[in-house]
Amino acid sequence: MRIGILGLGRIGAFHAETLHGLDAVESLVVADPNAAAAKAAAERFGAHVADTPEALLAAGVDGVVVAAATDAHPALILAAVRAGIPVFCEKPVARTMTEGVAVLRAVRDSDVPVQIGYNRRFDAGFTAARAAVLAGELGPLHTVRSTTLDPAPPPAAYVAASGGIFRDCSVHDFDIIRWVTGREVTEVYAAGGNRGEAYIKEAGDADTTGAVLTLDDGTLAVVSNSRYNGRGYDVRMELHGFRDSIAVGLDDQLPLRSVEAGVTFPAGTPHDFFMDRFTEAYRVELTAFTEVVASTRPSPCTVADAMEAGWIAEACTLSLHEHRPVTIAEVRRD
Numbered sequence: 001m002r003i004g005i006l007g008l009g010r011i012g013a014f015h016a017e018t019l020h021g022l023d024a025v026e027s028l029v030v031a032d033p034n035a036a037a038a039k040a041a042a043e044r045f046g047a048h049v050a051d052t053p054e055a056l057l058a059a060g061v062d063g064v065v066v067a068a069a070t071d072a073h074p075a076l077i078l079a080a081v082r083a084g085i086p087v088f089c090e091k092p093v094a095r096t097m098t099e100g101v102a103v104l105r106a107v108r109d110s111d112v113p114v115q116i117g118y119n120r121r122f123d124a125g126f127t128a129a130r131a132a133v134l135a136g137e138l139g140p141l142h143t144v145r146s147t148t149l150d151p152a153p154p155p156a157a158y159v160a161a162s163g164g165i166f167r168d169c170s171v172h173d174f175d176i177i178r179w180v181t182g183r184e185v186t187e188v189y190a191a192g193g194n195r196g197e198a199y200i201k202e203a204g205d206a207d208t209t210g211a212v213l214t215l216d217d218g219t220l221a222v223v224s225n226s227r228y229n230g231r232g233y234d235v236r237m238e239l240h241g242f243r244d245s246i247a248v249g250l251d252d253q254l255p256l257r258s259v260e261a262g263v264t265f266p267a268g269t270p271h272d273f274f275m276d277r278f279t280e281a282y283r284v285e286l287t288a289f290t291e292v293v294a295s296t297r298p299s300p301c302t303v304a305d306a307m308e309a310g311w312i313a314e315a316c317t318l319s320l321h322e323h324r325p326v327t328i329a330e331v332r333r334d
Contacts, residue, residue: 057080145237194206210223232272
């Protein structure tokens, strides 16, 4: 099949490399306002370069990957859907939930599949955790802990346009909690602090946050996030039930050091970046998209799925600023 890629920045170039290595992908068509980035992809992967998104959609592509800036996501998703071309778009659906709702309404009755990029759904550890929960191996859950700690903050310009740590970073935790547990979040309480770069606080954001989520069956989920984790990129999940407890992310590259006598775990080089931690998950995710394009499976992460994680982020942002519990029903507008 022939796959188009809109946007060849950090994640777009990474997706181009991944897609180039998939057996199902015969050729690539790329487009980016940065002509040098498009030329580099063409030379490296033998891709055809399209001058505009419209030209790319008219170039006989079977599916399109949107890895452009967030502001462009709604228009590019809808353009692909109108052209009848299955589309994979990196999260978020849109910069604001209002724009996201408009996209959701526009694609709700379409038979053109849209897949939103939440890569943790394709990580082997999270997949195994979901299977264990759904099989009842843990018994009823009482506590979930989900962690995302970045080794260093993004640049000031990125933070200012990100919408805040809950919308930019924690949203991955929110999505994977829903997916692994099969439950919905009903209420949140969030807190945050600033002990790092001044530009994060100046943007009205926090550099370290904690949130307690109440799920619809009474399970408590504790989410921990930070822009600062000197030992590396730390993504983990614990699930505790009445019969058993399991964890995701406890491998030799875990960026954590034990001070217990005689304990040598973890012994490997710590993960230092999300592409390092989730290389295989991205490959599985884009393989899934080729199956969506081939009509052999439905979208594994729809616009509606992505919006649910977004409402949790909205509730946490409001809770952080107003120092109070916030229900999901209070913020959702769809």
